[in-house]
Amino acid sequence: MAGYILQRLALMVPTFLGITLIVFLIVRLAPGDPAELRAAGGLGAAGGGGISVDRKSAVDAAMSQWRAQYGLDKPLHVQYGIWLKNIFTLSFGESFKDNQPVWGKIAERLPVTLKLNFWSLLVVYAVAIPLGIYSATHENSLADRTTTLIAFILFAVPLVWAATMSLVFLCGGDFYYLFPPGGLESLDAAETWSWWRRFSDQAWHLFLPVVLLSYDGFAGLSRYMRAGMLEVLRQDYVQVARAKGLGEGIVVFKHVLRNSLIPQVTLLASILPGLIGGSVIIETIFSIPGLGQLGFESVLSRDYPTVLALLTVSSILTLIGILISDLLLAAVDPRIAFGRRAQ
């Protein structure tokens, strides 16, 4: 086991370098000079467009000074090295837009996105696992067929459509006003409110974003869960458990569930990147000040340092997620660690 962990950790190093290299190159090699963009306030317009000659030379001087300050005049591989070194101290530079440290901006918005994704993940598993168990134990019943069909259809519903429809029909507009059209809490929310009032206010605001972020996940996961349960239910040892007279409840929840739950936990690694991508859409539509919204705004204003930092941070988080789920799987299923070593 220790050998397997070491092997996995060692393999993470090239992956980490690969991620940073690709992200760095994509953002740096894109058309447009960061210095010019910064001189233009990060708005994407060329720096010294229509101004007089001496003002332009002043801008040019400022730009070259700034290039030297941030090392942008050095060759690309040196820049990459410096940037890579700074990652470890979480110094991602300053935003082109407002000169604030990028890490500060991320740290400020991270809790919002984590909260959103935490609740979404919770909903995903809380819905998918009971649904999958029920479907598998009642295979081919009417309820099983219905839930399988609904899950299949839900999986095909585009997030942008679901979000727009709820915005149009449920959030004011000309139809129902069941949920707020945006934000994390009411504008008049105050510290003086009782905890219950604040809690219910936040829950009211988070309800739609969380449901929208998770429906795709629980639709997919419930199908995996059903398939996994069915596979285990057909195993011989389940027959043995039944034959020796164990109650169906014990067979299902003690013998079958434990074995079919493991692969679902590892699916976490594949759900996480989707949630991060979904956050961009949901946070933009519902104006929630999280990482997704920050990412979208920085991309539009070509705020390179912020975009770079966000891509790197979310990739590393996902990489850690993959590692944890691999190790979890190896911990419960010793064949994996052994198999790798045998190769």
Place this chain on the structure above:
Amino acid sequence: MASATTTSLETTTEAAQSRGLWSDVWSRFKHNPIALTGFYVVAVFVFMALGADFIANDKPYYTEYQGKSYFPIFRSYLVGAKLGQWPAELLNVDYQKLEGAKSIFPPIPHRPSNINLLAPLEPPSGRHWFGTDKLGRDVMAGMVHGSRVSLSIGFVAVGIAVVIGVALGSIAGYFGGWIDLAVSRLFEVMLSIPTFFLLITIAALLPPSIFLTMFIIGATSWVGIARFTRNEFLKIRNLDYVTAAIALGVSDRKVMFKHILPNALAPVIVSVVLGIAGAILVESSLSFLGIGVPAELVTWGSILHEASTTTYAWWLAVFPGFAIFITVLAYYLVGEGLREVLDPRLRGLR
């Protein structure tokens, strides 16, 4: 004599069994009504995209004007190909208001580019079945022409993803060892970077263009196909017939692409079909966010975006979103049907 009999026996059984993979797949696929429905829905959308000019157009199929007959839609193709010119009396005319002309119009007599600032955000009516948008453009015409964007992005992006994915996957699976290790790191890199965020970053940094968008979606979505291909290659590589081919001195390239790939293709096909649906979803999200596709181009996603800013115009939300949903669902159904047909473990279960 004895050997001759066995040979002839073998050939007859072979002839009876091998109908060829694709005719076999089709004959099984045919018997799955749900998957077949999906297939027909996709076909309808393909025809809609190909014939968009004949379904939604402000020009008539046929018009009789001042005693002469014209076929304006066909002529517009000639003019577009620089093979002909508009007659002076029909140059830039509004056929609806042409006096004394007898015309046969397509079912939707609008073009998505026809701006009518006098009729912005009109709810569905006899004149505009799906209503109009902020600029008074007909939504249904926009959707018919927008299907071109969705379908072509789906096919081209996945085509690019297949080329990259199959190439990398087969190299990794065939050669194994350190090459596999290195290529698998690349898979892990692509899996770790949040694809959608990477996509909007690249798309926003480059000038808006459909072709670039197709390429970017393809270049970021090949990992699934590559992993499937790799796993299949790993399995097939150790089969006896491959060892035999290598022992006979067949070149690596020929073994990979002529002997292994056709057998590895079945599971890959499923992920390709699902990949088309994925690319359509991604494109609609991109044009919803206003990234990648030029602003003046009407797509399903761009109409949805308008709905999110003018929330009382429900028709802008309902129809284009439903079109995306039905298309994606149809591809999923085809994909599921193919999976059942192609997966040997599932054969005989039905």
